[in-house]
Amino acid sequence: MNNGSKKAWLYLLPALILLGAFLVYPLIDVLIYSFEEGYNFASQTYWGIGGYNYSYVLHDPYFLQALKNTLILVAITVPLSTGLALLISTGLSSIRPLRQLYQTVYFLPYVTNTLAVGLVFMVLFQKTEYTDGLVNLMLQWFGGPTIDFIDGPYWAKMFVLCFYTIWVVMPFKILVLTSALASVNPDYYKAARVDGTSRTRIFFRITLPMISPMLVYLVITGFIGAFKAYSDAVALFGTDLNAAGMNTIVGYVYDMLYGDSGGYPSYASAAAILLFAIVLTITCINLLVSRRRPED
Template sequence: NTFVLVIVTVPISTGIALMISLALNSVKKLRSFLQTIYFLPYVTNTIAVGMVFMVLFKETPYSQGVVNMLIQWVGLSPVDFMEGPWWAKMFVLCFYTIWIVMPFKILILTSALASVDEQYYNVAKIDGTSSSRIFFRITLPMISPSLFYLVITGFIGAFKAYSDAVALFGTNLNAAGMNTMVGYVFDMLYRDSGGYPSYASAAAIILFAIILTITIINLLVSKKHVHYN
């Protein structure tokens, strides 16, 4: 579950945040206002956001959920997202995680885009450079330190995922089949299977080793692709 969460949420959330930040950067007058709107989910309580997602996806005796209503409107069969197949529950968890982390990434990237010297763009336009070439040759290199920071913190945050899953599926993540590495460490220490601190310690060390390895790989990659001003 943890590896799927990492592989799916980190690139998608960073990519979407970059696209939204580029759109916000092009709207000069409303940029601050829109930044505030996009940042609201980040300062909202995690459990509260989880309850909203349960309203959207959870089937009840009175409703199949807002998302299932939309699915039925287009002629498809409803899906039990909260208690059904693993892929459906993982979709909700990934969607929720992306929703939670994206505001912070948008804030960082819009700030990075705003700090790029306009002279670079003016010179490129005078030379008749295409928009795509400007993006890949000017914008991306100039904001690469911020992107690198978000990728590193994104990996670390996704590997530490636990509260997000609890907010959606409750404290018994094993029963839901949605436990994570941090959840396993917690279970070994405190839950019904508690009393195995050696297992918890081993899992924590393995998690630390995985995060450290990925961070080192990112640092090595950054030497070639990250341009510090």
């Protein structure tokens, strides 16, 4: 090992220590907990080692409901938020007057407190004894029935959760894609216009390939963020997500640790490892699918 390599490893040492202390060690610790059957947090004892914790979690109806909610949330919000962000970013890039103002307006939800946005959504969608909510008022204008989106049917609650999640995550995606569109070399567009290429063909043949690395980044981080969703559901439906039928996998882990039915770190660890395995698998699939570069 030459002096240059030694210096490089020396510079990386603080980061490696932090990664080991706050990422690698906790992951190994959680993995060990997940195989310790009947672990008692107070006495630090357990009665066996095996896969019972995973079997219990995979047969727990609360976990299965949380898994279903999380998968639906991921399948709906990630493609919709990415597609809408791309559409809005393309529109923002094509206008010049007040562009900075529009970008600021679209970015405002990202810097707004999540719980505050959740309260606003509750006011819009929740039916109370005093009001049916603004959304139900609009439905009545068009002759539709009133719906309790917060305490009503499952599909209505899932609609609000997906809508809320898209609203929260889309500003960041708009910011990233707007910057990516601005970095595309304008000479490509000039050459395409000289050849008489249509705007649609320019978009699919030039714009999309050039910003594809950013799209891949947003899709992967979108999947990871959606699988870790918890505060969004709490902001809309309160802390008892099991009663509302709107819990997520992260919420299930929290409940197993600190909730009313908590005190089961082994079950929580097993659920956390399952979540890690799901996220890792989907991330690897995304990386394999998007491995080809535009220049290939």
